Amino acid sequence: MDNLYFQPEIETMERSSLETLQLKRLKESIGTALRSPFYSTRLGKLGITPDSIRTLGDLRRLPFTTKEDLRSNYPFGLVAVPADRVVRLHSSSGTTGNPTVICHSQHDLECWAGRVARCLYMVGLRNTDVFQNTSGYGMFTGGLGFQYGAELLGALTVPAAAGNTVRQIKFIRDFGTTAIHAIPSYAFRLYEVMREMGISPRTDTRLTTLVIGAEPHTEAQRRKIEEAFGVKAYNSFGMSEMSGPGVAFECPCQNGLHLWEDCYIMEIIDPETLEPLPDGEVGELVLTTLDREAMPLIRYRTRDLTRIIPGECPCGRTHRRIDRIKGRSDDMFIVKGVNIFPMQIEKILMQFRELGTNYLITVDTVNSNDEVMVEVELGDLFTDDYSQLQRLTRDITRQLKDEILVTPKVRLVDRGTLPQETGKAVRVKDLRKNK
Amino acid sequence: MTIKQLSVFLENKSGRLNEVLGILGQADIRIIAATVADTSEYGILRLITSDTAKAYEVLKANRVSAQQSDVVALTCNSTAAEFAEQMDYFTREGLSVEYMYCFSTGEKAFLILRTSDNAMVDAIARKYGLDIITEKELLSV
Numbered sequence: 086m087d088n089l090y091f092q093p094e095i096e097t098m099e100r101s102s103l104e105t106l107q108l109k110r111l112k113e114s115i116g117t118a119l120r121s122p123f124y125s126t127r128l129g130k131l132g133i134t135p136d137s138i139r140t141l142g143d144l145r146r147l148p149f150t151t152k153e154d155l156r157s158n159y160p161f162g163l164v165a166v167p168a169d170r171v172v173r174l175h176s177s178s179g180t181t182g183n184p185t186v187i188c189h190s191q192h193d194l195e196c197w198a199g200r201v202a203r204c205l206y207m208v209g210l211r212n213t214d215v216f217q218n219t220s221g222y223g224m225f226t227g228g229l230g231f232q233y234g235a236e237l238l239g240a241l242t243v244p245a246a247a248g249n250t251v252r253q254i255k256f257i258r259d260f261g262t263t264a265i266h267a268i269p270s271y272a273f274r275l276y277e278v279m280r281e282m283g284i285s286p287r288t289d290t291r292l293t294t295l296v297i298g299a300e301p302h303t304e305a306q307r308r309k310i311e312e313a314f315g316v317k318a319y320n321s322f323g324m325s326e327m328s329g330p331g332v333a334f335e336c337p338c339q340n341g342l343h344l345w346e347d348c349y350i351m352e353i354i355d356p357e358t359l360e361p362l363p364d365g366e367v368g369e370l371v372l373t374t375l376d377r378e379a380m381p382l383i384r385y386r387t388r389d390l391t392r393i394i395p396g397e398c399p400c401g402r403t404h405r406r407i408d409r410i411k412g413r414s415d416d417m418f419i420v421k422g423v424n425i426f427p428m429q430i431e432k433i434l435m436q437f438r439e440l441g442t443n444y445l446i447t448v449d450t451v452n453s454n455d456e457v458m459v460e461v462e463l464g465d466l467f468t469d470d471y472s473q474l475q476r477l478t479r480d481i482t483r484q485l486k487d488e489i490l491v492t493p494k495v496r497l498v499d500r501g502t503l504p505q506e507t508g509k510a511v512r513v514k515d516l517r518k519n520k
Numbered sequence: 521m522t523i524k525q526l527s528v529f530l531e532n533k534s535g536r537l538n539e540v541l542g543i544l545g546q547a548d549i550r551i552i553a554a555t556v557a558d559t560s561e562y563g564i565l566r567l568i569t570s571d572t573a574k575a576y577e578v579l580k581a582n583r584v585s586a587q588q589s590d591v592v593a594l595t596c597n598s599t600a601a602e603f604a605e606q607m608d609y610f611t612r613e614g615l616s617v618e619y620m621y622c623f624s625t626g627e628k629a630f631l632i633l634r635t636s637d638n639a640m641v642d643a644i645a646r647k648y649g650l651d652i653i654t655e656k657e658l659l660s661v
Contacts, residue, residue, distance in 0.1 A: 474562070497529075
């Protein structure tokens with residue numbers, strides 16, 4: 086009989102046993118970290134040793150690690166093992182200043198692949214599946230991360246890499262691809278091109294599963310993707326600092342992403358006060374690695390905003406779930422004392438059938454008042470009737486006000502005039518002198 | 521009897537009208553009549569063209585928000601008195617005109633009318649002997 090779980094003993098472990106395991110691994114991680122130049126100074130200065138940690142709560146006494154720490158100790162200042170143990174590195178794009186580099190030992194790569202395999206198995210993939218990965222390979226972790234994980238699972242894994250959509254579609258057809266990994270905007274693109282080519286994903290392919298991630302998206306966008314392809318689309322969460330994909334993943338319940346707590350300790354903090362927040366409240370995700378030896382990270386501020394979903398999941402996994410990423414704490418802006426995240430605005434806009442998917446939020450000071458302007462492109466549906474257009478603008482304004490507590494100025498604009506929905510489009514322009 | 525009209529969303533910014541007309545020009549579309557109505561932020565360009573279906577397709581392919589709708593075309597003498605008389609029939613029958621635009625060739629005027637009820641326009645035309653024209657007739661003006 087087919088098992089529901091890839092690693093049942095870990096995935097359904099009693100909470101108390103899971104926490105005992107976390108504490109044991111946390112002490113080991115701190116012991117390892119202390120061998121790196123960075124942490125030997127940072128933690129050594131505070132007199133922290135593995136024995137300083139008696140309970141999981143003691144973790145809160147340790148300082149945070151930030152992306153700036155990784156940059157200023159570029160490239161190897163956080164490496165905690167001798168050079169002969171390091172077998173691979175991945176790096177972020179480094180568009181501003183030094184890139185961040187993460188080093189891996191053989192053990193780290195095996196753990197990472199195991200996590201990804203666990204995720205893919207969870208959404209129904211088996212060794213008979215054909216998994217096509219449209220992530221960029223190379224320094225980006227979405228390529229090799231999924232490659233090794235899907236191979237460990239035993240699936241035929243197609244390293245199609247990014248771009249060349251017509252060729253992707255040919256592979257999907259020729260190889261009988263059953264599962265695709267893509268960023269949400271690329272999933273839309275694949276569908277568009279299929280449609281132009283007269284190919285129906287429902288009847289002309291063997292697709293059963295989509296894995297989408299690496300780019301924040303709303304529930305409405307996910308449903309649109311599922312409707313287009315006629316298959317389930319599962320949300321994937323990871324980041325290069327935490328190895329890459331496989332940190333958290335949706336189960337078939339599609340209600341939150343199980344974050345693998347045997348590999349990470351998660352905390353949610355208020356990005357302003359840095360104080361921990363209770364389960365259920367939205368804040369910044371902070372992660373500590375538990376099974377990484379080449380480059381452990383202690384209390385790493387991910388800048389991703391989410392919340393821990395309280396309660397147990399019907400799937401039987403005991404690892405707690407995080408909600409879909411609601412944006413970056415860097416993207417958050419404050420208007421009239423209210424914290425606003427672009428995803429809140431996107432969520433509302435996506436509910437209007439008349440609108441397209443591109444939008445731009447501009448914050449500016451007008452007559453010494455902070456004002457929010459939301460420009461959004463019209464979609465295919467267009468009415469020849471002014472009163473309807475005005476009603477649409479009014480409805481959008483009212484619903485946005487209910488969500489963000491500030492009345493924005495809403496403008497309907499021509500299609501194709503705003504930044505395209507690809508990659509990490511700039512959604513917020515803050516023109517205020519005093520932010 | 522109705523004819524096809526094309527309505528196009530126009531953001532209020534310099535050059536946008538030219539862009540849209542340029543797209544139609546590339547597709548060899550002829551414009552029979554056109555009007556632009558605007559608010560401070562956007563406008564609606566309404567057009568009668570030589571091939572509305574084709575014009576709609578090329579605009580859509582260029583990601584321009586557009587819509588096809590049915591309007592009625594009437595012809596009458598281009599004197600103000602006769603315009604007034606035509607409008608009076610609609611008022612008398614309680615049918616409100618949402619918008620109207622027209623062009624004339626010498627003594628002859630052509631009125632493009634948008635109402636909430638095209639069937640009622642036909643009835644009024646029959647009752648008062650108004651001269652409704654077909655799309656084909658309009659295109660050959």
